[in-house]
Amino acid sequence: MIVALIFVLVAVGSVVFHLLSPWWWTPIASNWTYIDATITMTFWITGGVFVAVVLFLAYCVFRFRAVPGGRATYEPENKRLEVWLTVATALGVAAMLAPGLFVWSRYISVPAHATEIEVVGQQWRWSYRLPGPDGRLGAVETRLIGPDNPLGLVPGDAAGQDDIIIEAEDLHLPIGRPVKVLLRSIDVLHDFYVPEFRAKMDMVPGSVTYFWFTPTRTGTFDVLCAELCGSGHSMMRSRVMVQTAADYQAWLEGQRSFAQLANRK
Amino acid sequence: MSELAHGADGPIPAAEVPEMELPHPHGWWTTYVFSQDAKVIGIQYSLTALAIGMVALVLSWLMRLQLGFPGTFSFIDPQAYYQFITMHGMIMVVYLLTALFLGGFGNYLIPLMLGARDMVFPFVNMLSYWIYLLAVLVLVASFFVPGGPTGAGWTLYPPQAILTGTPGRDWGIVLMLVSLCLFIAGFTMGGLNYVVTVLQARTRGMTLMRMPLTIWGILTATVMALLAFPALFVGAVMLLLDRVLGTSFFMPTLVEMGQQLRYGGGSPILFQHLFWFFGHPEVYIVALPAFGIVSDLISTHARRNIFGYRMMVWAIVVIGALSFVVWAHHMYVSGMHPWFGFFFATTTLIIAIPTAIKVYNWLLTLWHGNIHLNVPMLFALGFIVTFVNGGLTGLFLGNVVVDVPLSDTMFVVAHFHMVMGVAPVMVIFGGMYHWYPKVTGRMLDSAMGKVHFWVTFLGAYAIFFPMHYLGLLGVPRRYYEIGETSFVPASAHDLNAFISVVALVVGAAQMLFLFNLIWSLWHGKDAGPNPWRATTLEWQTPETPPGHGNWGRELPVVYRWAYDYAVPGVEQDFVPQNQPLPPRAQVAKGDATP
Numbered sequence: 001m002i003v004a005l006i007f008v009l010v011a012v013g014s015v016v017f018h019l020l021s022p023w024w025w026t027p028i029a030s031n032w033t034y035i036d037a038t039i040t041m042t043f044w045i046t047g048g049v050f051v052a053v054v055l056f057l058a059y060c061v062f063r064f065r066a067v068p069g070g071r072a073t074y075e076p077e078n079k080r081l082e083v084w085l086t087v088a089t090a091l092g093v094a095a096m097l098a099p100g101l102f103v104w105s106r107y108i109s110v111p112a113h114a115t116e117i118e119v120v121g122q123q124w125r126w127s128y129r130l131p132g133p134d135g136r137l138g139a140v141e142t143r144l145i146g147p148d149n150p151l152g153l154v155p156g157d158a159a160g161q162d163d164i165i166i167e168a169e170d171l172h173l174p175i176g177r178p179v180k181v182l183l184r185s186i187d188v189l190h191d192f193y194v195p196e197f198r199a200k201m202d203m204v205p206g207s208v209t210y211f212w213f214t215p216t217r218t219g220t221f222d223v224l225c226a227e228l229c230g231s232g233h234s235m236m237r238s239r240v241m242v243q244t245a246a247d248y249q250a251w252l253e254g255q256r257s258f259a260q261l262a263n264r265k
Numbered sequence: 266m267s268e269l270a271h272g273a274d275g276p277i278p279a280a281e282v283p284e285m286e287l288p289h290p291h292g293w294w295t296t297y298v299f300s301q302d303a304k305v306i307g308i309q310y311s312l313t314a315l316a317i318g319m320v321a322l323v324l325s326w327l328m329r330l331q332l333g334f335p336g337t338f339s340f341i342d343p344q345a346y347y348q349f350i351t352m353h354g355m356i357m358v359v360y361l362l363t364a365l366f367l368g369g370f371g372n373y374l375i376p377l378m379l380g381a382r383d384m385v386f387p388f389v390n391m392l393s394y395w396i397y398l399l400a401v402l403v404l405v406a407s408f409f410v411p412g413g414p415t416g417a418g419w420t421l422y423p424p425q426a427i428l429t430g431t432p433g434r435d436w437g438i439v440l441m442l443v444s445l446c447l448f449i450a451g452f453t454m455g456g457l458n459y460v461v462t463v464l465q466a467r468t469r470g471m472t473l474m475r476m477p478l479t480i481w482g483i484l485t486a487t488v489m490a491l492l493a494f495p496a497l498f499v500g501a502v503m504l505l506l507d508r509v510l511g512t513s514f515f516m517p518t519l520v521e522m523g524q525q526l527r528y529g530g531g532s533p534i535l536f537q538h539l540f541w542f543f544g545h546p547e548v549y550i551v552a553l554p555a556f557g558i559v560s561d562l563i564s565t566h567a568r569r570n571i572f573g574y575r576m577m578v579w580a581i582v583v584i585g586a587l588s589f590v591v592w593a594h595h596m597y598v599s600g601m602h603p604w605f606g607f608f609f610a611t612t613t614l615i616i617a618i619p620t621a622i623k624v625y626n627w628l629l630t631l632w633h634g635n636i637h638l639n640v641p642m643l644f645a646l647g648f649i650v651t652f653v654n655g656g657l658t659g660l661f662l663g664n665v666v667v668d669v670p671l672s673d674t675m676f677v678v679a680h681f682h683m684v685m686g687v688a689p690v691m692v693i694f695g696g697m698y699h700w701y702p703k704v705t706g707r708m709l710d711s712a713m714g715k716v717h718f719w720v721t722f723l724g725a726y727a728i729f730f731p732m733h734y735l736g737l738l739g740v741p742r743r744y745y746e747i748g749e750t751s752f753v754p755a756s757a758h759d760l761n762a763f764i765s766v767v768a769l770v771v772g773a774a775q776m777l778f779l780f781n782l783i784w785s786l787w788h789g790k791d792a793g794p795n796p797w798r799a800t801t802l803e804w805q806t807p808e809t810p811p812g813h814g815n816w817g818r819e820l821p822v823v824y825r826w827a828y829d830y831a832v833p834g835v836e837q838d839f840v841p842q843n844q845p846l847p848p849r850a851q852v853a854k855g856d857a858t859p
Contacts, residue, residue: 074832
């Protein structure tokens with residue numbers, strides 16, 4: 001029966017596509033292998049359910065197709081079957097939810113020793129700020145943003161004087177050190193998105209959001225904006241270079257602090 | 266089980282339904298244009314929704330041309346692209362799906378399926394359509410104003426929606442917000458009508474637990490819409506004030522292109538909460554009528570009682586209630602407090618349970634059925650496959666931490682198109698093939714219908730199934746072009762081109778459907794009163810198409826539930842709801858068609 005066969009092909013074809021597809025996630029470069037593992041597990045559970053449902057559908061279409069003199073069975077309810085199916089579904093859902101919530105609790109618990117860095121989004125470019133030798137980021141205020149002070153640092157705040165300002169250049173990070181990424185936007189919503197890090201979060205003007213991760217692989221990674229931010233959305237790009245500690249230090253030497261930039265003027 | 270309505274004989278002595286006075290039309294204008302007949306209003310809603318849906322279809326073609334063949338079509342610049350996606354999304358979700366299910370199917374079917382003469386407030390019902398039409402016209406007008414329609418994305422997130430970096434900032438966004446407010450006002454008029462009619466105007470014997478699931482779906486969806494749309498309404502009004510009067514409900518201190526603006530102190534996330542408090546129930550406002558209709562299609566064409574009717578009703582009601590406490594799963598990466606993630610992931614995954622029950626019961630209705638693969642049944646089967654596929658990927662996106670890498674990627678686009686685009690549209694088509702004979706007295710051509718189904722179903726699946734993998738790869742949504750990256754291989758561009766070609770074909774297949782709708786008006790096979798041999802009341806009207814007032818002199822009396830197919834001991838394989846006793850006496854004759 002051709003209709004049943006097509007449904008079988010849809011189920012089988014989907015599985016074959018999944019297994020043979022060259023389009024899969026890009027190799028991870030952060031500590032969030034847990035997230036990948038949860039996705040993989042969710043694929044197995046949902047994939048199994050999908051195939052089972054479609055094959056059962058195809059079986060019914062084939063086995064119970066209308067034939068001359070055929071007649072359906074009258075069976076309004078079957079409590080045992082309904083309860084059994086409900087319980088099985090609840091278990092399957094719990095099997096996905098429990099690890100999901102466990103990993104989420106990791107995701108939102110930032111290690112105490114994580115380095116704070118700041119990413120600032122605006123239409124349509126990225127800027128970065130790293131804490132100087134004092135290890136602290138200085139206070140900022142959107143009202144202070146101007147040509148001389150593009151990120152709006154409070155000039156009187158001592159903690160901000162040594163902050164490293166990176167405009168229109170790549171962000172560099174040392175490998176293996178957890179970072180808490182503080183996210184700030186000065187105009188509209190943006191989203192700091194590096195596919196290899198898996199983690200992401202919107203940047204909301206008026207507040208500071210964050211996520212954390214540990215870079216685990218050196219290399220250069222694309223930064224994209226993942227929250228629609230106007231007509232330049234897809235062109236809002238930057239890069240992150242994850243480096244060994246030595247290379248990172250060498251790069252850091254060449255960067256300028258807020259105070260140095262202010263004096264130059 | 267004994268208290269259940271199926272198999273019960275004799276009408277329940279419900280309150281006498283008073284005869285209602287109908288505003289009878291005088292002449293052509295009041296019969297066909299300013300009609301107060303819910304059936305005419307339903308057809309007006311459906312045709313208007315289909316017309317604006319054609320606009321959305323063409324927009325989807327244009328955006329697929331850009332995604333599949335970036336740079337080839339010089340008239341599609343980023344501004345135009347973002348305008349296309351925005352208008353496509355808003356039209357499909359609000360002006361097509363919501364309007365067609367509730368305004369179209371709701372108006373046509375509620376009085377007929379419940380044995381009522383009409384909606385209880387016919388004048389308000391008429392007004393509801395004309396305000397809807399005005400909302401559509403205002404929306405369309407935004408294509409012709411300076412700067413064009415808004416390109417803020419259908420979610421209209423501020424601050425971006427009302428700043429100059431977004432196309433359509435001058436006029437488009439204003440018209441969009443005004444149009445939404447009009448739509449909501451018009452919908453509220455219709456919605457109150459649907460609810461009051463279902464609760465007050467059912468004929469004798471039509472208890473709530475004897476109502477067809479179509480009505481349960483539409484009723485629950487309408488109640489939800491009445492509770493959810495006000496959130497969008499206030500959000501739209503506040504955003505309009507921010508845009509026009511310079512208030513700062515959603516606008517914090519910000520610097521736009523180096524200029525300090527005069528906004529300050531507002532909260533962009535507040536808008537997102539208002540939007541999604543509407544937006545998530547909206548998914549089910551579209552899905553629940555589809556659930557209801559597809560249940561009736563499956564039962565009728567499989568000639569079998571719907572399996573687990575009471576579970577189905579409770580699942581609809583529970584899904585409706587739960588859908589009000591899951592909205593922030595659209596906001597896992599919005600920057601809201603991370604602890605909300607635990608709550609909303611839990612509620613979201615719980616909603617999978619009643620939804621799964623519905624799927625099981627559809628399958629178990631097919632099981633041991635007597636399946637006629639008529640065109641409506643094909644669409645119902647297509648619905649099950651696409652809905653299950655899209656529902657399961659919802660378990661990825663609902664599970665907060667899994668959502669983090671996938672949010673704002675093409676995975677999301679693929680998911681919601683499968684679950685609330687393709688699946689409900691399958692039901693709309695199935696429903697149209699199913700009820701067209703009642704509306705017009707003629708059958709839609711089934712050969713054309715089958716071509717329409719296979720191209721649409723297989724094509725839509727071929728568009729959206731592979732699209733998930735672009736999202737896994739990391740391709741973000743709402744990208745004019747992906748451009749140069751280190752992680753998107755060249756083969757992904759080939760996949761995009763493939764998807765675009767299939768989208769063009771699937772779009773073209775809809776022209777066949779439109780042709781069929783018109784062609785069959787004159788050339789379709791004569792349908793007779795009950796071509797599918799269905800049990801529900803709309804097939805038992807004295808005239809086809811039903812006249813104004815639906816029932817001639819006497820209202821029907823209901824004796825049984827809507828799913829008495831293949832009742833043991835009755836030779837005919839269906840017993841209409843208004844038939845008092847199984848026609849044992851007529852068994853010998855074999856043919857008991859009224």
